[in-house]
Amino acid sequence: MDGNGRWAKKRHLPRAMGHRAGVEAVRKTVRAARDLGLEAMTLYAFSSENWKRSEEEVSDLMGLLRHYIRNDIDEFVSNNVRLHVIGNYRALAPDIVEMIEDVLTRTKDNDGTSLAVALNYGGQDEIVRAARTVAAKVANGEVDAEAIAVEHIGEALDTAALPPLDLIIRTSGERRLSNFLLWQSAYAELYFTDTLWPDFTPEHLREALEDFRSRDRRFGGR
Structure with a gap:
């Protein structure tokens, strides 16, 4: 979800206003x-590299996260949305962790659209953590090192409970x-748009899905 800062700069506004528009x-x-019937969607909300930003900006982002959870949890519950969180979210402030785990508990039985939010997430870190999990199973005799397969890594990833990425x-x-x-x-399809995230609308999402439907997905098979 890129472009919050540029959106604000174009309007001569503080970066914080861009993040608020992004929410x-x-x-x-x-x-x-949800209305389009998507099975799952993942939003990259805060990366493990975003800690490098200014203390003021990080503080504002955390404040927006608190506000979003507090104000939208009832909508998640009532609309049958199930929340997942990927990344090391437990490293965030204790009150945010508590709020997240409350939402996870309250939505765990929902079976509509799954919304995964990536918080303090990095793909390389996720793979490293998964490798450690598999290594521990090898050390415990649960898995033969020579038998390690793609499935073992996949099962150890943060997204193990989510469908394959399209x-x-x-x-x-x-x-x-x-x-x-x-x-x-x-083997995911990639879709790039020049639209800044705060300007991204449901119509932009529909356009991306229409483009996806036109793709010939071969998965290396032909």
Whole structure:
């Protein structure tokens, strides 16, 4: 979800205003995903590299996260949305961790659209953590080192409970993955748009899905 800062700069506003506008785009997009019947959607909300930003900006982002959870939890519950969180979210502030785990508990039995939020997430870190999990099973005699397969890694990833990744949408004109779902994106389709995230609408989502439907997905088979 790129472009919050550039959106604010174009309007001569503080970066914080861009992030707030980005939250509104999140709300609209999540509702559209539900209405379109999407099985699952993952939002890259805060990367493990975002800690490098200014203390003021990080503080504002954490404040927005608190506000979003507090104000949208009832909508998740009432609309049958199930929340997942990927990344090391337990390293966040204790009150945020408590709020997240409350939402996870309250939505765990929902069977509509799954919304995964990537918090303190990095694709390389996720793969390293998964490798450690598999290594521990080898050390405990649960898995033969020579028998390690793709499935063992997949089961140890943060996304193990989610369906396979089909489409990655990257906003704001960037043309890279930026450490997002590196393992899962092996055969995902990529869609790039110059639209800044705060300007991203349900119609933009529909356009991306229409483009996806036109793709010939071969998965290396032909």
